[in-house]
Amino acid sequence: MNVLVVGGAGYIGSHCVRQLIAAGHRPVVIDNLIFGHRPAVGRDIPFYDVNLGDEGAVGRILVDEKIDVVMHFAAFAYVGESVNDPLKYYFNNVVATLQLLRTMLAKGVKKFVFSSTCATYGIPSKMPIVESMPQAPINPYGQTKLDIENALKALAVAHGLSFAAFRYFNAAGAAEDGAIGEDHNPETHLIPLAIDAATGKRPALQVFGTDYPTPDGTCLRDYVHVDDLSRAHIAVFDKLSKPGTGLFYNLGTGTPTSVLEVIRAVEKVTGKKVPYIAAPRRAGDPPALYADSSKAVSELGWKIKYTSIEPIVATAWKWHSTHPNGFGKQ
Ligand code: UDP
Numbered sequence: 001m002n003v004l005v006v007g008g009a010g011y012i013g014s015h016c017v018r019q020l021i022a023a024g025h026r027p028v029v030i031d032n033l034i035f036g037h038r039p040a041v042g043r044d045i046p047f048y049d050v051n052l053g054d055e056g057a058v059g060r061i062l063v064d065e066k067i068d069v070v071m072h073f074a075a076f077a078y079v080g081e082s083v084n085d086p087l088k089y090y091f092n093n094v095v096a097t098l099q100l101l102r103t104m105l106a107k108g109v110k111k112f113v114f115s116s117t118c119a120t121y122g123i124p125s126k127m128p129i130v131e132s133m134p135q136a137p138i139n140p141y142g143q144t145k146l147d148i149e150n151a152l153k154a155l156a157v158a159h160g161l162s163f164a165a166f167r168y169f170n171a172a173g174a175a176e177d178g179a180i181g182e183d184h185n186p187e188t189h190l191i192p193l194a195i196d197a198a199t200g201k202r203p204a205l206q207v208f209g210t211d212y213p214t215p216d217g218t219c220l221r222d223y224v225h226v227d228d229l230s231r232a233h234i235a236v237f238d239k240l241s242k243p244g245t246g247l248f249y250n251l252g253t254g255t256p257t258s259v260l261e262v263i264r265a266v267e268k269v270t271g272k273k274v275p276y277i278a279a280p281r282r283a284g285d286p287p288a289l290y291a292d293s294s295k296a297v298s299e300l301g302w303k304i305k306y307t308s309i310e311p312i313v314a315t316a317w318k319w320h321s322t323h324p325n326g327f328g329k330q
Contacts, residue, residue, distance in 0.1 A: 001025045001237060004067045004109075006052050006100065007074030008045075009036025011182050012115065012171055012226055016071060017041060018180070019230040028065045030058065031074065037327035040180050053096035055103045062107040069111035069240065070104055071233060072097065075145070078188065079119065079284055082141035093144035098151060105159050111240040112152065112163040113233050118222075118250070118289055120146040120167060127256075128292040131167070131248050139284055153246055160243035164236040169222035169252030169291050171229055173312040174319035181319025182226075183326030190262055191223070191313060195320045198272040205274055207259050209281035214288060218259035222252035222290035225306035225315065235300040249300070252291025257309045265313045270321075 003020055007013040008029030013036070020027040028046040031038075041047055046065060050057040052074050061067070075093045076082070082089040104112065119142030120135045137143045148165075155161040172191050174181030182192050196202040210217045229251050239247060257265075263274045296302040306312045 001068040002066050003027050004062065004065065004070045005029050006070060006072045007031055007036060009033060009038060009040050009047075010073055011184065012168075012229060013071070013073035014040035014180050015175060015226045016073070016230040016233055017045060018175060019227060019234060023234050025234070028061065028067065030061065035184070037183060039327045040183075051096065053099040055099055055106075058100060058103045059107055062104065062109050067109050069113065069237060070100070070109060071113040072100065073115050075115065077117075077141060079139050079141045082139055082144070083284070086140040089140045089144050093141070094147050097148050101151070101155060101161070105155070105161065110159070110161050110243065111237075112161060113236060114148060114152065114163060114165040116145045116149055116165040116167045116248075117142060118167050118169050118252070118291065120149065121289075123286045124289075127288055128254055128290050129250060130292045131250055131295055149248070156244045156246040162240040162243055162245040164233075164240065164247040164249065166229070166232060167248065167250050168229060169224050169250070169289065171226050172223040173225040173227070173306065173315040175227065176315060178315070178318035178322050181316060181323065183323075190221075190259060191266070191316050192320065194263055194266040194274050194276075195270065195317060197276065198266055198270045198274045199320075199324070201324065203275075205263070205276040206279035207263075207276050208279050208285060210278045212281075212287040214258060216258050216260045219285055220256035220258050220288035220290060222255065223257055223262070223309055223312055224252050224304070225312050228253075228302075228304050228306055232296055232300060232302045235302055239300070249296040250291040250293045251296060251302075252293050253304055253307055254291055254293055255308065256288060256290040262309060262313070265309045266317075269310060269313045269317045
């Protein structure tokens with residue numbers, strides 16, 4: 001398949017590009033490089049520095065590159081920022097995505113794979129989360145993703161769009177060979193911050209909340225390896241042949257891991273202490289979020305390679321220890 005990877009220079013998109021090649025597909029990347037990194041995409045891969053909402057440019061790429069399916073990873077994804085600047089999130093995550101979809105339909109490209117999020121569930125009443133549970137996001141970021149999920153359903157009915165929306169839990173880790181990995185600015189994610197605290201690159205890690213109703217008082221999350229995530233996106237292609245197909249899948253390992261357990265895993269893998277201090281709860285953090293991903297496993301034959309936190313952290317460490325400045329100059 002010729003696959004347009006929108007946001008292919010970002011964290012999850014760039015890993016997906018490599019998995020597409022490994023699976024024998026032909027990725028074409030567009031990325032406006034606001035958050036993406038040009039070096040994250042191999043020089044031999046067709047690359048366009050354009051905005052996903054640029055209907056003229058994207059339309060030409062769809063036709064010229066004979067695109068069969070579009071994967072969309074390009075979104076703003078800082079929950080706190082979405083609360084403070086919702087228009088930024090609605091314009092990029094909703095408006096520009098609708099423009100992308102309109103361009104696709106105009107050019108007759110009707111297969112779409114969408115990055116959604118467990119944030120669409122809000123604060124679920126039960127754990128683990130199954131796809132059929134109510135979706136009630138508690139911040140604009142989650143709402144923008146849910147808005148697109150709903151638009152996709154309508155486009156499937158009206159125009160025969162076939163789509164899969166993947167609700168990610170906590171994407172983590174890096175490519176097995178250490179060549180690409182996580183490089184966010186600002187970095188807000190636990191694993192890279194814990195690694196940086198261990199190496200002394202950043203000050204002590206703040207543990208946001210130590211009084212949650214969880215076994216060790218810290219939040220439980222479901223960390224899923226970025227290559228495992230990517231493989232699910234490719235495994236779904238076969239299901240998109242029938243026009244009007246609409247699929248939703250959770251992607252997580254189903255294993256709840258606490259913040260303190262992540263810290264211990266980082267210490268074990270790096271052989272260094274992670275200095276940390278207890279800090280107040282972070283606004284909007286539910287105590288526990290973990291997935292029931294059995295639907296993806298049974299319907300897509302999705303195989304989770306990284307089932308526990310230590311091997312995931314080991315891949316992150318390989319990337320961070322060899323690229324202390326991320327994709328910048330080492
Ligand atoms: N966390 C923390 N200190 C940090 C960053 C994150 O204690 O400096 C906690 C956070 O409260 C959450 C978990 O680590 O319980 C994972 O947070 P992250 O930002 O990595 O992902 P999120 O769950 O927000 O998508």
